[in-house]
Amino acid sequence: MAINRGALDKLRELVGGEEADLLELVESFLEEGPSIMQDMWSSCHASDHAAVRRAAHSLKSNARDMGAFDLSQICAGVEARCASGEPASLAEIGDAQRAFDVAITELRTIFNLGK
Amino acid sequence: MSNPGRILIVDDSRTIRIKLKKSVEALGHEAEAVKNGRAALDLLAAKNFDLVLLDIMMPGMDGFEVLTSLKTSSRTRDVPVIVVSGLDDEMSSVVKAIELGAEDFLPKDFELALLKARISTCIEKKRLRDVEKEYLRQVTKLTKAAATLESGRFNPSKLGIRDVAARTDGLGKLASVFATMAQKVYERERKMRQNIRTFRGALLLLACGGLWGLVVPLSKMASLVEAHPIGLAILIDLMGAAFCLGISLKRGTMPSLSALKRSDWRFVIILAFISSVVNQVLVYWLASKLPAFIVSIVIVLEGFAVFLFAALMRTEAPSMKRFLGLGLGLIGIVIILFFGEPGEMNANWLWLAIALVIPVTYATEDIYLSEFKPIAIDSVAMLGIVLVASLLMLIPLAAFYGDFIPVGLLTGRLGIIVILMAVAGNLAMLLFIALISSTGAVFASQNAYAVTAAGIGWSMLLLGEAIPALTWVSLALIVVGLLMVEPKQEAEEEPPPLDDEIEEFVPKLDLVPLPTE
Structure with a gap:
């Protein structure tokens, strides 16, 4: 399981307990996530480490809220590497992409959202 | 929610903003969310917020820059900021943010209880700071008000401490005491100023009446030499015109004649006709036919006539008391008419009836002056122009009736009388214009009292006329009647209306605490 259900319950409680609000957040993530992922790739190709770090930072927080702890952890690694001044590795970003794909597929299933 | 606030959220991630x-x-709480630092600063400049939840890591302007900018502006300096950050890897950023003036921090994966506690604490502190700032602002206002009072300006609406006086604490009581004091002193000063105005008006009235009262016995004296009412009026107006125009030219107050409007010329011509041609000639003419004191007594009716005109023009409500007063005055005149000095009056009752026209034309002049006098033109210059217009009307009249005063007569006693009449009559007219301009027609028409009193006095003094006892009775009736008409009350100036601010303010004065033992 790529998504921690407990994290989703916590998020629902945080925004007031309504399922509709949680759904709105998930949909926003499904919409926003791919572009952040895309940013990470393009910034990496352009060797813009600060931008890679920002994208990883953003995806990390969002993934944690959605219960995608694996993705969040990989993003934390990318962010930390960039923060320390090292260039981001394409392999690491590839890991992030795979974890991201798994996470959004599972989120779609959980919330009955088509592709 | 006991203390809801307005909160601004700044984060580049849409999902986190929604969360x-x-x-x-x-x-x-109420919340607004923006996606970058620039938008946050714009919104903070336009609206009031109680708290900002600020992300640090944002593209473009980051959280630190937003924080620095917020803290340098006096408008936003006191808005508390909570930076939203990951606890794990951004501790140094949090420390930096707090050093830059952030109030607190909130981890990105915050618990609901923590969010609630942090927001409540921040808003509470902000509210306290707001109260403190407002208090200091009001203390400053009160200090300014104290300086205003010290400089001798007591208009309560100008103190600007209404909101301070609305407070229920010590500061509010202090402001109320200030305001009450100011109100009392202001009222007292206002009344004093009004009394001075009334006193000045009364002095002007007595001076004007006293001078005019002199004109009737003098014209009687002139007629005793040789009666030339139109010729007399011409000489008097000539001297008056020379005096008024000379003064105006010297003072530079003479208006350019081409600048006078059509309405100004109409005023000049009508006033010249009523004042000089009708009133003057009528008085000089009747003075040759009747005892001077009788003409003077008739003049007292001017006050009644003005009142009657004012009532007809509905500028004041007529009352039974005033009509009774009017009736009493008329009875007084009838007594003089039918029971006056035997012998002389029996022959003169027709003249007396004609004399009754005088107060009516005088009253017409009063009302006309007060209603139509052009404000833009200097009074002395205007009188000068009016007198020239009078001369242009009187000269053909004198030529027609052959009423010019022979030059030879002017070298003697008559010359002195004419000069005295010109001085008294024209000066009285100038004073009367000043009086009517500042106090209105009804108040000014009271100069008829003074004219009558002075006329009788001067008649006894200059002409040795004996006033029959019955005349005193009728005079008393006329005076009582005039008192019942109460023209003075009508003419008393209205106090300047209190502006709304003061009226609103007055109930607040109840806040003044009673002195405690």
Whole structure:
């Protein structure tokens, strides 16, 4: 399981307990996530480490809220590497992409959202 | 929610903005969310917020820059900021943010209880700071008000401490005491100023009446030499015109004749006709036919006539008391008419009836002056122009009736009388214009009292006329009647209306604490 259900319950409680609000957040993530992922790739190709770090930072927080702890952890690694001044590795970003794909597929299933 | 606040959320991630906004709203606060630092600063400049939840890592302007900018502006300096950050890897950023003036921090994966506690604490502190700032602002206002009072300006509406006086604490009581004091002193000063105005008006009235009262016995004296009412009026107006125009030219107050409007010329011509041609000639003519004191007594009716005109023009409500007063005055005149000095009066009752026209034309002049006098033209210059217009009307009249005063007569006693009449009559007219301009027609028409009193006095003094006892009775009736008409009350100036601010203010004066033992 790529998504921690407990994290989703916590998020629902945080925004007031309504399922509709949680759904709105998930949909926003499904919409926003791919572009952040895309940013990470393009910034990496352009060797813009600060931008890679920002994208990883953003995806990390969002993934944690959605219960995608694996993705969040990989993003934390990318962010930390960039923060320390090292260039981001394409392999690491590839890991992030795979974890991201798994996470959004599972989120779609959980919330009955088509592709 | 006991203390809801307005919260601004700044985060570049849309999902996190939605999460924060919904969380904050779930706690009962109002929230607005923007996606970058620039938009945050724009919104903070336009609206008031109680708290900012600020992300640090944002593209473009980051959280530190937003924080620095916020803290340098006096408008936003006191808005508390909570930086939203990951606890794990951004501790140094949090420390930096707090050093830059952030109030606190909130981890990105915050618990609801923590969010609630942090927001409540920040808003509470902000509210306290707001109260403190408002208090200091009001203390400053009160200090300014104290300086205003010290400089002798007591108009309560100008003190600007209404909101301070609305407070229920010590500061509010102090402001109320200030305001009450100011109100009392202001009222007292206002009354004093009004009394001075009334006193000045009364003095002007007595001076004017005293001088005019002299004109009737003098014209009687002139007629005793040789009666030339039109010729007399011409000489008097000639001297008056020379005096008024000379003064105006010297003072530079003479208006350019081409600048006078059609309405100004109409005023000049009508006033010249009523004042000089009708009134003057009528008085000089009747003075040759009747005892001077009788003409003077008739003049007292001017006050009644003005009142009657004012009532007809509905500028004041007529009352039974005033009509009774009017009737009493008329009875007084009838007594003089039918029971006056035997012999002389029996022959003169027709003249007396004609004399009754005088107060009517005088009253017409009063009302006309007060209603139509052009404000823009200097009074002395205007009188000068009016007198020239009078001369242009009187000269053909004198030529027609052959009423010019022979030059030879002017070298003697008559010359002195004419000069005295010109001085008294023209000066009285100038004073009367000043009086009517500042106090209105009804008040000014009271100069008829003074004219009558002075006329009788001068008649006894200059002509040795004996006033029959019955005349005193009728005079008393006329005076009582005039008192019942109460023209003075009508003419008393209205106090300047209190502006709304003061009226609103007055109930607040109840806040003044009673002195405690």
